[in-house]
Amino acid sequence: xxxxxxxxxxxxxxxxxxxxxxxxxxxxxxxxxxxxxxxxxxxxxxxxxxxxxxxxxxxxxxxxxxxxxxxxxxxxxxxxxxxxxxxxxxxxxxxxxxxxxxxxxxxxxxxxxxxxxxxxxxxxxxxxxxxxxxxxxxxxxxxxxxxxxxxxxxxxxxxxxxxxxxxxxxxxxxxxxxxxxxxxxxxxxxxxxxxxxxxxxxxxxxxxxxxxxxxxxxxxxxxxxxxxxxxxxxxxxxxxxxxxxxxxxxxxxxxxxxxxxxxxxxxxxxxxxxxxxxx
Amino acid sequence: xxxxxxxxxxxxxxxxxxxxxxxxxxxxxxxxxxxxxxxxxxxxxxxxxxxxxxxxxxxxxxxxxxxxxxxxxxxxxxxxx
Numbered sequence: 001x002x003x004x005x006x007x008x009x010x011x012x013x014x015x016x017x018x019x020x021x022x023x024x025x026x027x028x029x030x031x032x033x034x035x036x037x038x039x040x041x042x043x044x045x046x047x048x049x050x051x052x053x054x055x056x057x058x059x060x061x062x063x064x065x066x067x068x069x070x071x072x073x074x075x076x077x078x079x080x081x082x083x084x085x086x087x088x089x090x091x092x093x094x095x096x097x098x099x100x101x102x103x104x105x106x107x108x109x110x111x112x113x114x115x116x117x118x119x120x121x122x123x124x125x126x127x128x129x130x131x132x133x134x135x136x137x138x139x140x141x142x143x144x145x146x147x148x149x150x151x152x153x154x155x156x157x158x159x160x161x162x163x164x165x166x167x168x169x170x171x172x173x174x175x176x177x178x179x180x181x182x183x184x185x186x187x188x189x190x191x192x193x194x195x196x197x198x199x200x201x202x203x204x205x206x207x208x209x210x211x212x213x214x215x216x217x218x219x220x221x222x223x224x225x226x227x228x229x230x231x232x233x234x235x236x237x238x239x240x241x242x243x244x245x246x247x248x249x250x251x252x253x254x255x256x257x258x259x260x261x262x263x264x265x266x267x268x269x270x271x272x273x274x275x276x277x278x279x
Numbered sequence: 280x281x282x283x284x285x286x287x288x289x290x291x292x293x294x295x296x297x298x299x300x301x302x303x304x305x306x307x308x309x310x311x312x313x314x315x316x317x318x319x320x321x322x323x324x325x326x327x328x329x330x331x332x333x334x335x336x337x338x339x340x341x342x343x344x345x346x347x348x349x350x351x352x353x354x355x356x357x358x359x360x
Contacts, residue, residue, distance in 0.1 A: 218344070221344075221348060221351075222341075222344045222347070224351075225344070225347035225348055225350065225351045226340075226347050228351065229347055229350045229351050229354065232354050232358075258340075261336060261337070261340050262340065264337070265337060265340050265341060268337070
């Protein structure tokens with residue numbers, strides 16, 4: 001296989017390589033020390049009012065969520081016209097969306113619901129895929145230090161993936177949960193929706209409720225565990241080999257491969273949860 | 280080191296090791312079954328290898344969820360608390 005690089009590609013790749021070497025020299029000269037205590041900690045910001053449930057935010061999650069949304073919106077607005085004979089990028093996009101559309105079409109047998117469910121599933125898939133892939137690229141991140149405040153790391157850690165925060169995943173799973181019941185009410189009517197909780201016999205009601213609530217919890221925890229566990233594993237194995245070559249492959253495996261698979265699984269389960277309720 | 284602190288460390292390390300070790304049994308068995316069945320199906324119908332591989336990876340990723348839970352719990356015991 002022959003790879004053709006344009007001049008701008010060469011400049012881009014060369015600057016990344018130069019940045020790596022500069023960071024390596026910086027790390028070696030300043031004696032960077034890595035402590036395993038505090039690996040799972042986040043930069044948490046206390047809002048000025050109260051100590052209640054909604055009084056603390058994770059600034060990195062908010063920054064990165066908005067950055068990824070802005071990136072996606074920017075890429076979408078860059079597209080002028082879809083051509084009949086697709087180019088490379090358009091073919092990739094069409095292949096991804098067609099795959100999701102086929103998944104939805106195979107599992108939903110009410111025709112009028114295929115399009116709205118496809119919109120939800122494709123939006124979830126693109127956002128989670130983008131954030132998981134960003135979580136595998138080395139970049140800028142902020143970690144807390146003792147006694148308040150935070151430290152900014154450049155290129156020695158990956159970008160902060162918003163899906164490695166449980167709050168983000170619970171929000172996505174809760175969204176799927178609410179949407180699935182909204183679709184169920186629309187498809188079955190209110191009475192049959194209520195009645196579906198008392199099937200097959202009336203005293204199974206608590207079991208049905210627990211089953212419904214367990215769905216978003218396991219849905220959220222699956223994505224959270226994979227992304228955050230992968231991130232911590234990367235840090236620890238990278239620490240064991242003193243950041244020598246191995247982190248690149250770990251970023252590739254845990255970020256790109258597992259990230260893509262987990263995004264696909266989140267989408268497939270969302271489609272399955274929605275389509276199992278509207279039948 | 281006080282004896283209380285030592286007991287706490289003992290509990291932490293024992294708990295994390297047990298959580299990961301016992302939690303890895305189930306996903307191991309599950310993924311083994313998925314792989315075995317996929318291999319059987321591939322041997323029977325070699326023309327479906329492409330589809331079967333994707334489905335196998337998906338089923339593997341779902342089966343390993345409980346193992347990932349115990350991994351997160353072990354990390355939380357070791358590093359966060």
